Amino acid sequence: MAHMLEFWFEFGSTYSYLTAMRIEDAAGARGVTVRWRPFLLGPVFAAQGWDTSPFNIHKAKGEYMWRDMARRAERYGLPFQRLPATGPGAFPQNGLAAARIALIGLDEGWGEEFARGVYSAEFAAGHDIADPVLLQRLAREAGATGDVLSRAQTQANKDRLKSNVDEAFRRGIFGAPSFMVDGELYWGDDRLADALDAAAA
């Protein structure tokens, strides 16, 4: 399908924040439509034998990531704060509940705004995005009606997110953000421009 890009994101991922906040403007300028695809990195990391983010396992790489994120966020004009290593809101945060809600929101037209709200709450404000009160508020602000938390917990909706994770494995996705354009994988916020070039071609 021409001029379409899939944006695979995980709510706990720092670099996905950079992409989520700017992809609509960047894609719009190129005439590219974005399909937002929430998934989870936990199962991907577990398949490598990791029980947390590789940025926590490899100290030097982790220290670099936080510095690089601060510089990149500044370059993009995005507020950003380093998350704590332990305690509430520690990195990586649990994006499971947010991802389940996002799936519903993307069906109903408020998912992208919700996703940006979640990322801002996490990386600009330092809130814990596993907090159901926070998620309910962000969903309402994005346009959700009714008890979205309960709707997100149905077995059918849980299965949909699991199916996204399975699809990510099948398609060779191993990190976030990732982009798929005509079967080609692009990994990392750094590759957004390349992916948009491919989608716009």
Next chain:
Amino acid sequence: MAHMLEFWFEFGSTYSYLTAMRIEDAAGARGVTVRWRPFLLGPVFAAQGWDTSPFNIHKAKGEYMWRDMARRAERYGLPFQRLPATGPGAFPQNGLAAARIALIGLDEGWGEEFARGVYSAEFAAGHDIADPVLLQRLAREAGATGDVLSRAQTQANKDRLKSNVDEAFRRGIFGAPSFMVDGELYWGDDRLADALDAAAA
């Protein structure tokens, strides 16, 4: 020191090839002087418990790397071929001898040309850069005189390379290519532009 950028590279590193072939033009256009710093990733990987490149350990990431390298090389107009997984010239190649020779060449003014020759032999032509006959030829073509292979094997020169590796650890370098500008670390061919911006500022 203003307008100076350190370029830390490992001869076995695919993405270092992309940087090595274009950094002089890119830096020259910004009025930035480049100090080439050869080092070895083997000890860095060993400190993580890895006995080979992470691109070999993590299959999906490795498959992606080769595809991404092909696309990036095409974008930069550089010839590129995927190295074999086993046998002579397999990835990652052993860049130890080349790095020791490069140290001498960088003192004598032919090191950068030699480094580009090594990278081209490896990633454009698919040769095994551990081959001393190849290295001697590339050194001569770059401007070396005499028996550079023997000079590279003195204990003093071996110690210099080891000292570079120690310095890389101390300064938080965990991959290649890496750039240092005024104490700030930038990692990856993708960050060359950011590093040059910082150096030119």
